[in-house]
Amino acid sequence: MQRRRGRRRTRLRERYERRLFEILRELSIPLVILHFTLAAGTLGYMVLSGGDFINSFYMTVITIGTIGFGEVVQGADTMAGRIFTTFLALGGVGVFTSTITVIARVIFKEELQHLWRRLSMMNAIDKLEGHYILAGFDEVTAELARLLERRKVPFVVLDDTQEGLARIAELRLPYYLPEAPFEQETLLAAGIRRAEGMVVNLGDDARNISIIAVARLLRPEPEEFAIYSFASSPDDAERLEELGANRAFYPGRMVAGRLAAYLFHPESSYLQGLFDRLAFGEETDVDLLEVRVEEGHPWAGRRVGELRRELRVNVVALRMPNGRLDLDLDDDHEVRPGCALILFGRAERLEKLRERLEVERELP
Amino acid sequence: MSSRKLLTDFFVLMALTTNVSFVVFPNGVELFVTVVTNLAATLLKMGEGRVLSAELMATGLVADLHLIPALYFFYAGNPAEAVSLAWGALAANVVSVLLVVIDTVLKSYMEEE
Numbered sequence: 470m471q472r473r474r475g476r477r478r479t480r481l482r483e484r485y486e487r488r489l490f491e492i493l494r495e496l497s498i499p500l501v502i503l504h505f506t507l508a509a510g511t512l513g514y515m516v517l518s519g520g521d522f523i524n525s526f527y528m529t530v531i532t533i534g535t536i537g538f539g540e541v542v543q544g545a546d547t548m549a550g551r552i553f554t555t556f557l558a559l560g561g562v563g564v565f566t567s568t569i570t571v572i573a574r575v576i577f578k579e580e581l582q583h584l585w586r587r588l589s590m591m592n593a594i595d596k597l598e599g600h601y602i603l604a605g606f607d608e609v610t611a612e613l614a615r616l617l618e619r620r621k622v623p624f625v626v627l628d629d630t631q632e633g634l635a636r637i638a639e640l641r642l643p644y645y646l647p648e649a650p651f652e653q654e655t656l657l658a659a660g661i662r663r664a665e666g667m668v669v670n671l672g673d674d675a676r677n678i679s680i681i682a683v684a685r686l687l688r689p690e691p692e693e694f695a696i697y698s699f700a701s702s703p704d705d706a707e708r709l710e711e712l713g714a715n716r717a718f719y720p721g722r723m724v725a726g727r728l729a730a731y732l733f734h735p736e737s738s739y740l741q742g743l744f745d746r747l748a749f750g751e752e753t754d755v756d757l758l759e760v761r762v763e764e765g766h767p768w769a770g771r772r773v774g775e776l777r778r779e780l781r782v783n784v785v786a787l788r789m790p791n792g793r794l795d796l797d798l799d800d801d802h803e804v805r806p807g808c809a810l811i812l813f814g815r816a817e818r819l820e821k822l823r824e825r826l827e828v829e830r831e832l833p
Numbered sequence: 834m835s836s837r838k839l840l841t842d843f844f845v846l847m848a849l850t851t852n853v854s855f856v857v858f859p860n861g862v863e864l865f866v867t868v869v870t871n872l873a874a875t876l877l878k879m880g881e882g883r884v885l886s887a888e889l890m891a892t893g894l895v896a897d898l899h900l901i902p903a904l905y906f907f908y909a910g911n912p913a914e915a916v917s918l919a920w921g922a923l924a925a926n927v928v929s930v931l932l933v934v935i936d937t938v939l940k941s942y943m944e945e946e
Contacts, residue, residue, distance in 0.1 A: 487882075494880025501876045508869040512862075520861050522908045 481648065481658040482591055489584045495575050503568040506533060510557045517544030517553065533561030587646070591658055594644050597623050598663045604650035604680050605670040606633040609699070609720065611640060613668065625659040651680040653687070661687050666695035669714070674705045678712055685713040756816040758823060759788070764806040767829070774800025780822060782814030841881065844874035845889075845933050848896065849926040856923055859916050864907050868900045871922070874929075884943070885936045889929060896925040 510529030515522055524542040531538050532554055540546040545554060575581065600623040603610050610626075617624050626642055627650035628634060637645050648655040650671060661667070667684055669677050677698050688694035691713070698714040700706035709717035762768050768776060773784050777800070787795040787802070788809040804810065812819060848871040855863040875893035883889060899922035907915035 490880040490886075491882075492880075497876055497879045500879075501873055504869070504872055504876060508865075512865065515862065515865070522861060522865065522904070 481646070481654045482588070484654075485584050485588055485591070489581065489588070492575060492578060492581050492584070496572060499568040499571040502564055506557075506561050506564045510561060513553050513557065514542045514545060514550075517547070517550050518542045519544070529557065529561075532558050533565045535562055535565075590644060590646075594625055594646075594658065594660050597625070597644070597660050599665045600624055600644075600660065600663070602627060602656070602659050602661060602664050602667040603670070604628075604667060605672060605676075606636055606645075607670060607672070608636075610668065610670050611636050614640065614642065625664075627655055627659055651676060651683055653683050656680075656684060656687060661694075664688075664694065666697065666715075669696060669698040674701050674709070677709060681709065681713045691715050754816055755814065756819045758782075758812045758814075758819045759809050760812065760826065761809045762804055762806055766806065768804055768810070769806045771804050772800060773798050773802040773804065776804070776810070780812070780814075780818075782812045782818055782822065784810055785813045786811040837877075837881075841874065841877040842933055844870055844877055845893075845926075845929050848874045849923070849930050852896075852900075852919060852923045852926050856916060856919050859907075859912055859919075861907060864900075864904055864915065864919070867919070867922075868897075868904050871896050871900050871926070883936050884939045885932050889932050889936070892925045892929040892932060896922040896929065899925065 507526070507529055510532065511522065511526045514525030514528050518525060521542055528540070528542040528545060530536075531541070535558075540550065540554075544550050601617065602625050603614060604627045606614075606626050606628040614624060614626065624644065626633075626637055626645040627648065628637065628645070629647050629649050634647055637647075646655055646659055648658070650656070661684060669680050669684075671677050671680060677700070681696055681698060684694070684696055695715045696713060698706075698709045698717040700709050700717045700719050703719045703722060706717035706719045760768070773787075777784055784798060785796070787798060787804070788811060789795060790807040794811075812822070848867070851863065851867040851870050855867045871893070875890070875897055878886065878890050878893050880886075881889075899918045903915040903918035903922070906912070906918065
């Protein structure tokens with residue numbers, strides 16, 4: 470039994486709910502005291518009135534609630550009744566006001582509101598599918614979050630640092646968990662089993678490695694769940710890829726490469742910028758799409774001109790099986806199996822095409 | 834021995850015994866005392882870190898939701914309906930007491946482990 474208990478991990482939701490009830494527990498004793506005061510008052514007036522429950526309860530409430538409409542129950546205007554009312558009012562008013570104070574203090578407690586918000590956010594995360602997980606939230610990941618938002622791609626942010634949480638609050642992100650990202654329960658709560666991929670940026674390689682290891686235990690297939698990680702050096706990037714990341718990036722090299730592209734093509738800065746923005750997902754109106762044409766694919770053996778007219782997108786290039794890019798495509802060019810078509814066109818048209826191809830691929 | 838557990842268990846048992854006494858001899862004061870003890874038991878169960886705390890809370894709420902309408906029916910002149918509702922609450926209270934016993938056994942077993 471002990472072994473089983475040791476193996477079982479507490480789910481994040483359970484932990485939040487337990488804490489929520491622990492806070493609500495503070496209400497228990499004041500409410501019990503108020504309850505017994507009301508019961509004693511009602512019972513006393515019931516004895517005085519000969520069993521009139523409704524009026525006795527009403528009389529007790531207006532007495533301890535300092536409303537005092539008068540003696541509305543039989544027997545309350547007698548000597549015994551007035552003595553009883555006096556003691557009930559003296560004790561009851563204190564109990565009533567202190568209970569109200571405790572209730573207000575607990576309800577307006579910041580932690581209770583945070584827990585409530587987190588639980589409702591977790592309910593919303595449970596409904597997400599095909600989303601991305603952003604582990605760690607610095608300036609770079611914040612910029613990535615903006616790009617994903619612009620593309621309407623859902624994502625969940627995991628960060629428990631003060632700076633990260635401040636940035637999350639500033640951007641008013643819809644889904645985030647302020648928990649340690651490398652914990653298994655945090656990744657499960659972020660819906661890792663239904664997610665499309667994860668971006669790891671925890672600041673240092675040791676933490677990046679630990680989250681990649683945990684994530685790969687939960688989602689071992691790199692084709693089904695992509696992990697992209699940041700690395701502090703080109704060597705560490707290689708190591709992270711060996712440990713399970715699909716791709717690891719050394720940010721310095723990426724920025725330098727992008728800058729170099731501008732420096733080497735100063736005369737075509739607009740086009741350079743356009744392809745750059747397409748590659749980095751910043752351009753929302755137009756997009757690029759690569760479609761592999763295997764044996765049996767409906768496009769195999771078709772002419773480029775036919776596809777251009779039918780799909781209403783530009784076939785800009787064909788990537789040959791040997792990796793060579795064929796850019797001299799006239800309308801009569803035949804699409805052979807094994808090639809990949811590079812399509813360029815309106816983003817929404819390409820998106821519809823991508824969905825259509827996915828449906829066709831799933832058909833038997 | 835925990836004083837909080839003693840208090841809660843006392844009211845859980847008391848809720849059952851007063852419920853039985855109302856069912857056997859229906860009268861207003863008995864019903865009132867039953868409601869008071871049941872509500873006290875439920876309030877004390879709130880946020881208790883027991884193994885079966887959710888189940889205990891649920892049975893307590895079931896008993897309350899039978900007894901509060903029973904109190905209304907009794908004073909509205911329909912004691913037969915009140916007694917039938919109190920029977921329902923009695924079933925919930927029996928389950929509640931059984932759960933308290935199971936919970937205590939489970940907890941001591943887990944502590945031993």
